[in-house]
Amino acid sequence: MDWLQLFFLQPVSLYQGAAFPFALLFNYLCITDSFSTHARYLFLLVGGSALAVAAMGSFAVLVFTPALCAVVLICLLGPRDVHRWTFLFQMSWQTLCHLGLHYTEYYLQEAPSTRFYITLSSLMLLTQRVTSLSLDICEGKAEAASGGIRSKSSLYEHLCKALPYFSYLLFFPALLGGPLCSFQRFQARVQGPSSLYPRHSFWALTWRGLQILGLECLKVVMRWVVSTGAGLTDCRQLQCIFVMWSSAGLFKLTYYSHWILDDSLLHAAGFGPESDQSPGEKGYIPDADIWTLETTHKISLFTRKWNQSTARWLRRLIFQQGRTWPLMQTFVFSAWWHGLHPGQVFGFLCWAVMLEADYLIHTRVNLFIRSWPMWLLYRTLTWAHTQLIIAYIMLAVEVRSLSALWLLCNSYNSVFPTVYCILLFLLVKRKHKFN
Numbered sequence: 337m338d339w340l341q342l343f344f345l346q347p348v349s350l351y352q353g354a355a356f357p358f359a360l361l362f363n364y365l366c367i368t369d370s371f372s373t374h375a376r377y378l379f380l381l382v383g384g385s386a387l388a389v390a391a392m393g394s395f396a397v398l399v400f401t402p403a404l405c406a407v408v409l410i411c412l413l414g415p416r417d418v419h420r421w422t423f424l425f426q427m428s429w430q431t432l433c434h435l436g437l438h439y440t441e442y443y444l445q446e447a448p449s450t451r452f453y454i455t456l457s458s459l460m461l462l463t464q465r466v467t468s469l470s471l472d473i474c475e476g477k478a479e480a481a482s483g484g485i486r487s488k489s490s491l492y493e494h495l496c497k498a499l500p501y502f503s504y505l506l507f508f509p510a511l512l513g514g515p516l517c518s519f520q521r522f523q524a525r526v527q528g529p530s531s532l533y534p535r536h537s538f539w540a541l542t543w544r545g546l547q548i549l550g551l552e553c554l555k556v557v558m559r560w561v562v563s564t565g566a567g568l569t570d571c572r573q574l575q576c577i578f579v580m581w582s583s584a585g586l587f588k589l590t591y592y593s594h595w596i597l598d599d600s601l602l603h604a605a606g607f608g609p610e611s612d613q614s615p616g617e618k619g620y621i622p623d624a625d626i627w628t629l630e631t632t633h634k635i636s637l638f639t640r641k642w643n644q645s646t647a648r649w650l651r652r653l654i655f656q657q658g659r660t661w662p663l664m665q666t667f668v669f670s671a672w673w674h675g676l677h678p679g680q681v682f683g684f685l686c687w688a689v690m691l692e693a694d695y696l697i698h699t700r701v702n703l704f705i706r707s708w709p710m711w712l713l714y715r716t717l718t719w720a721h722t723q724l725i726i727a728y729i730m731l732a733v734e735v736r737s738l739s740a741l742w743l744l745c746n747s748y749n750s751v752f753p754t755v756y757c758i759l760l761f762l763l764v765k766r767k768h769k770f771n
Contacts, residue, residue, distance in 0.1 A: 348454055348512050349594060351391045352601050355649050358383050359509055360604035364608055376526045377499045383508035388458070391512060395455040399462060402429045403505040406466045407498050409474065415480045419470040426466045428673070430459050434675040442735060458512055460673060464649050465505050469519045471652065500526075509605040513598035515623050515645035517607055525607055540608070544600040551593040558586045568743040576747040577724070584727030587734060590627075595624040595643070621645055633719035635694035638726055639687070664688050674733070679741045683732035686753055691726055693760035700763060724752045 345485075362379055363718065365371045388396040402425070409422050432480050433456055440448045472478035552597050561582050566572075571579045599622045602608055609620035625641045632638050640647055650666050658665040667688035674680045705711050728749050744750075 340712070347450055348391070348457065349597055351387060351454075351510055354390075355383070355508055355601060356604055358532075359601055363604060363606040373527050374496065374499065377503040380507035380509075380526070381499070381503040384506035384511045384633060387508045387511055388506070390652055391451070392455045392458070393451050395449075395451050397431075398433055398455050399458050399506075402426055402459070402466070403443050403462060403502065405429075406469075406505060407501045410470070411494075411498060415473050415476070418480070419467070419474040422470040423467055426463050427530060430456075431672070433459055433675075437675065438677075454512065456675070461510065461513065461516075462505060462671065464516050464646070465510070465519075467653055468649060469501070469504065470727050472519050478523075501581045509602045509607060511685050512747055513594060513600045515599060515621060517602065521607070521620070539631060541600055541602060544596050545602070547596050548593050548600075551589050551596070552573055555586065555589045555593065558582060558589060562586055568740065568747060573748055576749055580727050580731055580744070580747070580749045581724065587730050591624055591643075592624050595622070599623065621648065623729075630723075631719070633715050633722050634698060635690050635722050635725060636698075638722065639691060663691065677736060679732050679735045680737050682741060682745075683729050687729050689760065690729070693756040693763075694722075696763040697756070697759055721752060721755070724749070725756065728753055 362376070362383075365379075366376065371472075385396075385400070388399055392399065405425060406422050409425065410418055413421055437448055437452065437456060440446050440452075469478065473480050500523060503526070504519050507522070510517055565582065566575060566579060568576060568579055599608070621644045623643050623645055625644065628639060628641045632641070650670060654666045654669045655662045667684040671680045671684040674684075701714060705714055728744070730751075731744055732741060735744065
């Protein structure tokens with residue numbers, strides 16, 4: 337299996353760590369009020385550009401170009417049209433870049449550059465910020481800049497109007513990772529005084545550092561377990577279940593560590609929860625809620641808590657806009673956004689079906705369970721089943737080759753999603769009959 341390509345996150349973590357001193361410097365200069373508003377925007381923009389060049393090399397052009405085009409569209413189009421056109425352009429550009437990855441991997445049979453993987457990851461995050469900003473403008477939550485370029489203002493005034501948008505799309509704490517920060521929170525943070533006190537920041541960052549250290553130690557153990565055991569190619573019967581669970585556990589630990597590091601960088605720059613002062617704005621939500629993810633017995637709750645800011649973004653962008661089959665539309669778009677690899681298409685469609693089954697199963701069963709021992713037994717069994725289904729979906733999404741996906745589908749692991757598919761069919765049939 338070539339699932340080890342996931343660990344391109346390791347060089348990303350190195351670049352994120354290198355950005356920490358600059359994040360702390362930015363926060364300190366904001367606390368001491370040593371920066372004007374324009375200087376703050378420029379600091380974040382220049383830092384993002386430098387980080388992009390350092391991490392991506394010449395591939396950074398693939399990030400700078402759509403960011404520039406998005407700002408031009410925002411400045412040219414009215415609030416009614418800006419979201420549609422920025423969405424189409426950004427997703428078209430990102431899809432072309434993903435097709436380049438497909439061409440390299442499947443046609444040329446070559447391993448793409450790590451820098452290209454980092455570029456694609458940054459492009460996906462840029463898509464989040466572009467569409468979030470365009471939706472804010474469309475809904476009246478952010479000031480529209482339409483007509484700015486066509487007005488008779490000087491070039492300097494045009495650049496000053498466009499600077500907040502450029503800075504938001506490329507600011508360095510969120511360029512390579514991190515929870516989605518809304519343009520409202522970004523603007524309020526840059527224009528207002530810092531609310532992050534050094535003492536509180538020190539203890540918060542120390543706690544996050546200890547979490548990362550613990551996760552990295554667990555990763556070493558889990559990597560040893562995976563490397564010394566059998567793979568999907570040579571596992572036998574029930575042994576394949578342990579192979580799937582341990583491999584998915586390594587994936588999850590890698591993501592948890594990376595998300596906490598990204599969250600720490602945003603926190604160090606002052607974009608964390610303590611700086612959220614916008615009235616009516618939803619609170620800051622970190623991507624990793626490890627306790628809930630590892631203890632929940634519901635796929636629906638896992639889905640809402642896994643990469644929380646992305647889940648909230650998908651809900652706003654697709655689910656709330658869809659009129660027919662919004663759940664399926666959301667997961668189809670998620671597969672498109674991730675790159676449309678065969679495993680991703682299969683994995684996200686499987687996820688959607690499992691989610692539908694999860695809703696019906698838990699709604700139905702909760703009507704009959706009355707005693708505490710039965711509830712505990714039900715909770716334990718559904719927790720184990722949920723974790724194994726999530727492990728199955730995760731491996732399907734992460735594998736690149738069709739042969740690896742076939743090995744997964746042809747193993748004993750397919751029993752777990754099959755059980756939910758059968759229950760979904762029976763419950764839907766019973767529901768129609770009752771109606």
